[in-house]
Amino acid sequence: MGFTNDPTSGPPEEPEQNPFKGTPFEALFSGGGGAGLGPAGFGGMDLSALMGQVQAMMQPYDGPINWDVAIDMARRAAAQQPDPSPTARDKDAVADAVRLADHWLDSATDLPSGVTTTAAWSRAEWIVNTTDAWKVLVEPIAAQAVDSLGKALPEEARAMAGPLIGMLSKATGAMVASQVGSGLGALAGEVLGATDIGLPLAAPGVAALVPENVKAFAGGLDVDDADVTLYLALREAAHQRLFANVPWLREHLIGAVTDYARGIEINTSAMEEQVRGLDLTNPAALQDAFEGGMFDLAQSPAQRAALQRLEITLALVEGWVDEVVGQATAERMPAAAKLQEAVRRRRAAGGPAEQTFASLVGLELRPRRLRDASTLWGSLRTRQGTEARDGVWMHADLLPTASDLDDPLGFREDATAPESLSLTDEDFEAGLRGLLDGPGDDRPQE
Structure with a gap:
């Protein structure tokens, strides 16, 4: 040599x-x-000795990310502050609030209830019960990250590393897992329920709140705790109605995340600065190096389009929930206006934990145009009724666009569907009836 x-x-x-x-x-x-x-x-x-050292960093796992590591780290992060298990009283309070919320929502929308069960979760339980949803959301991004890092090696380095390439890929997956775990642990300290970020993270039909976080949220408001719980239960139940009765919506949102992930390119030069000089057999040092976020993204036009689609759809979901809950509480809850404003600001700006998650995994879930979307849905209901407002969810191509949010009061002034759909009045009414009838085998397919 x-x-x-x-x-x-x-x-x-x-x-x-x-x-x-x-x-x-x-x-x-x-x-x-x-x-x-x-x-x-x-x-x-000896090469085998080093291989043993590297392998000691991780346990075997499938897929692009070691979820055992991610969930363990998330639970450790959540345990940094008190995380008591919900009491029987907490569970009863959530169940009663959701039951009343569903009753109130019946007067605000013809979409039937989507709640099949209620739950009160600790922060650790929120992590465990939402893991399956996070896998679907995060794995496309993690897979692209691992692939990009593997391609950072020049050809001569690949030949020199030989069997270590696979191990380095697994090590990268473990590093990504530590980031995801840190992000989820931070989120667990702030989320209020199963749909708090605008996506259905729990199993279908499960309406859940996190009492400890709800109490912390209520502590900053001059509102009775019972009203806060009821208001959040209304939002949770409204989300459940929408996702239960619009079967394409979940895949529409996940598809936007997947499209966004496809074009991710990792800035390896920035990573070189982070890890140069580190002992790569020291997991603690690796974790410290990557806690600042590894996803320095140069967005392609396709990525920007996917991100805009995600943000607009999230805004429409949150805006619809905001409008429906506002209608349901208008004559019943004097404190609703104050709670609505608090939630609007919280969702549109994103809390510290949500910002941390975005920096760690490169995924923002903030409906920046929530107010415009709420105005649009309210205006449509005032002009054409609740059926017209809710009927827009019949098909993804009927959804308002970014330009519609620029003029929310003018959306569907002519009350016609987009020409690309070629829907007759009879087709629209038939589809609307299927939407309002709720989930079922006889529902019209997209």
């Missing part, structure tokens, strides 16, 4: 250039000894 470890043979020759130079794995394959696999590393360390 052009060098020697024999101290009697004179000064060693200049080491050959590390083929991993300029990549996130330069430190691991440097010639500085220790855990390195550069010239000194190959001369002084």
Whole structure:
């Protein structure tokens, strides 16, 4: 290799250039000894020993991310503050609030109830019960991240690493898992329920609140705790109605996330600065290095379109919930206006935990145009009635666009469907009836 470890043979020759130079794995394959696999590393360390060290960083797992690590880290993060299990009284209070909320919503929308069961969760229970949904949302982003990092290695480095490539890929998946876990742990400290971020994270039909977080939210408001719980139960039940009766909506949102993930490109040069000089066999050091967020994204036009589609749809979902809950509480809850404003600001701006999650996994879930969407739905109801307002959810192509949110009072002034759908009045009415009848085998398919 052009060098020697024999101290009697004179000064060693200049080491050959590390083929991993300029990549996130330069430190691991440097010639500085220790855990390195550069010239000194190959001369002084058995390859199998290093492979054992690297493998000790992780346990076998399937997919692009080690979810066992992610969930463990999330629960550890959530446990940094008191997280008592909900009492029987908490569970009864949530169940009673959701039951009353569903009754009130019957007067505000013809969409039937989507609630099949209620739950009161601790923060740790929120993490466990929403994991399946997060897998669907995060794995496309994680898979693209792992793939991009693997491609950061030049060809000569790939040949040199040999069997370590697979291990490094798994190590990257473990690092991504630590980021996701940190983000979910932060979110668990703030979320109020199963649909608080605008997506249905629990199993279908499960309306859940997190009493400890609800109490913290109520603490900053001059509103009775029971009113706060009821108002949040109204929002939870309204989300459940929408997602239960609009079967394409969940996939529409997830599809936008997947489309966004397809174009992700990791800024490996920024990562090189983060990990250069680190001991890559030290998981704690790796975690510290990546806590600032690894997703420095250069968005393509397709990504920007997918992100806009996600943001607009989230705004429409949140705006519809805001409008329906406002209608249901108008004559019943004097404190509703104050609670509506508090929730609007919270959702539109995103809390610290939501911002942390966005920086860690590159995914923002903020409905920035919530107010415009709420105005649009309210205006449509005033002009054409609740059936016309709710009938827009019959098909994705009927949804308002960004330009419609620019003029929310003018949406569907002519009360006609887009020409691209070629819907007759009879077709629209038939589809609307299917939407209002609720889930069932005889529902018209998209």
